[in-house]
Amino acid sequence: MTRTRSRRVYTGKVISLDVDTVSFPNGTTGELEMVRHPGASAVVPFLDELDSPDPRILLIRQYRYAAGGYLYEVPAGRLDPGETPEDCALRELNEETGYSATNLEALTTFLTTPGFTDERIHLFMATGLTEGSSSLESDEILEHYPVTLSAAVEMVRSGAVTDGKSMLGILLSAAKILR
């Protein structure tokens, strides 16, 4: 699959949109709509030591325009230009919850929805948390929601957590930690 043409149809704050003309291996050509995204980090913040029997994590509950309501999520946000995924994870954790973390452990990097965007999210667990004060942007309205990891897994299974990155962060943390 090779690109023969790329047309930028929108350049925005968060995303840009390209319509690319590509040749398929069977000889046909077609247009693909591709949302360009700088990538993001998301972090599962652990309020207790990882070797606790069922450590608590800190979810946030925030209004999401796309969902038309409130979602339970893990702290997350876009990479700034030149920023590493680790620095982004620590910065977003601090901005959204006020917590600093002394340790990050990578869980995975995944594609959110590769049919139409190149967005990759870097997922981490954060430990060694110390409390400070948060600094939210004007479009961020959120509450803290501490919960045990096993209860968070149950929220994923029951459909109470419906945000993809948060579901993956919770399930992958549980696969690492819970026996």
Added chain:
Amino acid sequence: MTRTRSRRVYTGKVISLDVDTVSFPNGTTGELEMVRHPGASAVVPFLDELDSPDPRILLIRQYRYAAGGYLYEVPAGRLDPGETPEDCALRELNEETGYSATNLEALTTFLTTPGFTDERIHLFMATGLTEGSSSLESDEILEHYPVTLSAAVEMVRSGAVTDGKSMLGILLSAAKILR
């Protein structure tokens, strides 16, 4: 958060892009870029009975322009206008793998990346599979990749599966079935 204005900046085959002006609870207003998507279904196809000790599932391996390479995924695709998530799951399973299924079990419905799109994916497990012939679109180039569910979980944990919906389908299936 209330919308005061919506501007359609692009209408495409797969997605459309709106730039919406919204009022935040703190009295400020801002613009949000929102990719509108009709929604999709994705399905974990089981080649063996669910009560087998470690049933095999059928992954597909396909080239993804957004990833610049091949990804392991579960069969999936967009909802046609008026189509139910269940009918879409069965149709995409059949088109991409040739298999028909007699039974679908819902796993969850989730938001792929609610920061900039309203896309929801409906996730299912399919059982009672019978083989037929597939009917791929010109931009779909794919191979079948049968694997045990426990091996698929390991592919998620090791980073061999990097597609969000597929990771969630595998982990949620394993949480239901594997002991």
